Amino acid sequence: MRGFGGLGHRILGGVETSRRIGAFTLITLGTLATKFGTSSRVIRPLVQQEILRSGVKVLPIVCFLGMALGLVIVGQTVLLLVQVGQTQLMGPLLVTVVVRELGPLTVAMVVLARVGTAAVTELGTARAVGEVEALEAMGIDPIHYLVVPRLIGFTVSIVSLTVYMVMTALLAGYLVAFLQGFPMGLGEYFRVIADAVSWVDFPLLALKTLAFGMLTSLIICYHGLAEAMRLEDVGHATTKTVAHTMVACLFVDALFLPVYFLI
Amino acid sequence: MEPPVIEMLDVTVVHPRSPRLPLITGVNWKVAEGECWVVTGLQGSGKTALLETAAGLHPYLGGEVRVFGVVVPGNEGGELEKIRRRIGMVFDGAGRLFSSRTVFENVALPLCYHGNHGLDEVADEVMEFLARFGLAAMADQPAGRLGRAWAHRAALARALILRPGLLLVDNPLTGLDASHSRWWRSFLLELLAGHPKFGGKPMTLILATDDPRALLGVGGRFAVTHGGRWRCVGGRSEFEGCEDPDLRDLLHDSD
Numbered sequence: 458m459r460g461f462g463g464l465g466h467r468i469l470g471g472v473e474t475s476r477r478i479g480a481f482t483l484i485t486l487g488t489l490a491t492k493f494g495t496s497s498r499v500i501r502p503l504v505q506q507e508i509l510r511s512g513v514k515v516l517p518i519v520c521f522l523g524m525a526l527g528l529v530i531v532g533q534t535v536l537l538l539v540q541v542g543q544t545q546l547m548g549p550l551l552v553t554v555v556v557r558e559l560g561p562l563t564v565a566m567v568v569l570a571r572v573g574t575a576a577v578t579e580l581g582t583a584r585a586v587g588e589v590e591a592l593e594a595m596g597i598d599p600i601h602y603l604v605v606p607r608l609i610g611f612t613v614s615i616v617s618l619t620v621y622m623v624m625t626a627l628l629a630g631y632l633v634a635f636l637q638g639f640p641m642g643l644g645e646y647f648r649v650i651a652d653a654v655s656w657v658d659f660p661l662l663a664l665k666t667l668a669f670g671m672l673t674s675l676i677i678c679y680h681g682l683a684e685a686m687r688l689e690d691v692g693h694a695t696t697k698t699v700a701h702t703m704v705a706c707l708f709v710d711a712l713f714l715p716v717y718f719l720i
Numbered sequence: 721m722e723p724p725v726i727e728m729l730d731v732t733v734v735h736p737r738s739p740r741l742p743l744i745t746g747v748n749w750k751v752a753e754g755e756c757w758v759v760t761g762l763q764g765s766g767k768t769a770l771l772e773t774a775a776g777l778h779p780y781l782g783g784e785v786r787v788f789g790v791v792v793p794g795n796e797g798g799e800l801e802k803i804r805r806r807i808g809m810v811f812d813g814a815g816r817l818f819s820s821r822t823v824f825e826n827v828a829l830p831l832c833y834h835g836n837h838g839l840d841e842v843a844d845e846v847m848e849f850l851a852r853f854g855l856a857a858m859a860d861q862p863a864g865r866l867g868r869a870w871a872h873r874a875a876l877a878r879a880l881i882l883r884p885g886l887l888l889v890d891n892p893l894t895g896l897d898a899s900h901s902r903w904w905r906s907f908l909l910e911l912l913a914g915h916p917k918f919g920g921k922p923m924t925l926i927l928a929t930d931d932p933r934a935l936l937g938v939g940g941r942f943a944v945t946h947g948g949r950w951r952c953v954g955g956r957s958e959f960e961g962c963e964d965p966d967l968r969d970l971l972h973d974s975d
Contacts, residue, residue, distance in 0.1 A: 586819075593777055595829065
């Protein structure tokens with residue numbers, strides 16, 4: 458009974474956290490809409506800084522992981538399909554695994570690990586030492602100054618990095634297969650993959666990566682800013698951020714499954 | 721007629737981290753334009769919370785707080801932000817500067833944000849301002865590397881850059897050496913007399929301190945927080961002559 462009680466407690470806690478993150482999201486989107494263009498000379502450089510930090514600087518590791526993914530998964534899958542004489546499945550398989558699932562999810566996780574944890578520590582520390590109150594005291598909306606640039610920056614970065622991740626994985630996969638005698642030219646390889654891509658895949662991929670970017674940034678900012686915090690709570694906030702972001706991204710990923718089944 | 725700069729009516733000031741925990745009850749206080757109030761009390765008596773409540777940064781239980789005639793909080797959004805631009809707040813210690821940004825960036829931020837300017841556009845004005853505060857040579861240093869006394873001075877520069885009508889300073893002289901203390905006292909007196917840089921009008925000042933002796937020559941009016949209660953004592957002579965044992969505790973360190 459105690460086990461069920463604990464489970465119930467955790468579920469209710471999860472629902473409450475989701476509700477709060479939802480409220481935080483609405484406040485942030487409201488701020489984004491009402492203050493769009495306000496203090497642009499201050500906010501724009503902050504957005505650029507976030508894109509540099511969560512996008513440009515993460516690009517090398519994303520390309521490296523894309524190559525690893527290509528070498529380990531794509532290359533082997535392609536060769537296996539050749540061995541069993543099922544090369545017609547190559548396109549749908551790679552589109553489903555790399556383009557629709559692994560690409561966006563891996564990028565979201567990389568950005569979370571590489572930049573997100575640092576961001577939540579930075580925001581949590583700012584909250585704990587009173588820098589957020591100092592902003593408020595100057596009449597600067599902390600959501601506008603601290604959250605909006607991260608929301609835009611992380612979202613743009615995750616959307617863009619996913620394209621790089623997918624392309625690198627597919628290229629590296631072809632390279633491995635080619636070196637092991639894969640009987641197909643690069644042009645034909647990409648034509649097979651392109652044939653397997655439906656037009657709906659593009660808006661869906663954009664939607665999914667947008668959702669991952671927004672979720673990641675909002676959960677990071679929520680845990681860093683939304684609750685009163687002492688310095689010793691910052692580590693705990695970082696751990697919670699990682700767990701909540703992973704669960705949220707997987708949940709959103711699962712929501713896309715029925716749509717993909719219908720395609 | 722101009723409304724009081726700050727008006728508190730039967731306000732209960734709460735703990736900043738526990739909004740249900742009262743720190744000071746029954747605060748009735750009117751601050752008129754150009755007055756200088758020294759709010760004193762023992763450490764932990766709620767002076768900082770009172771200042772932050774007056775700046776509209778904290779909720780309170782019961783009563784009503786009006787700043788420049790507007791109820792705060794309660795006018796969230798644009799109205800509250802406008803009011804906050806008319807208030808300069810210098811926090812305790814290192815002044816809560818953004819430690820990773822330079823002194824120049826810290827002081828320029830309110831100007832850039834509210835005026836939608838780039839840093840280069842406000843450079844002359846900010847550098848002139850920093851020079852007035854003796855900070856010009858430290859403009860490019862990260863604020864986190866400043867000593868406490870200089871950081872506190874930089875926080876004062878940041879609080880004044882928008883030319884506010886009301887300045888709230890938490891523990892202005894705590895931990896300062898004689899030279900910095902002299903500078904602060906003389907600068908506060910200049911503000912009170914009407915500094916030409918700030919429109920020549922006497923600025924309304926509220927200074928919180930746990931050692932009121934150092935500010936006896938600056939403050940015009942004195943108030944005390946003690947044991948969760950609030951008391952406006954009056955001018956310097958009433959304050960010094962008060963026979964209340966709690967007040968005597970604050971003014972004299974020998975038995």
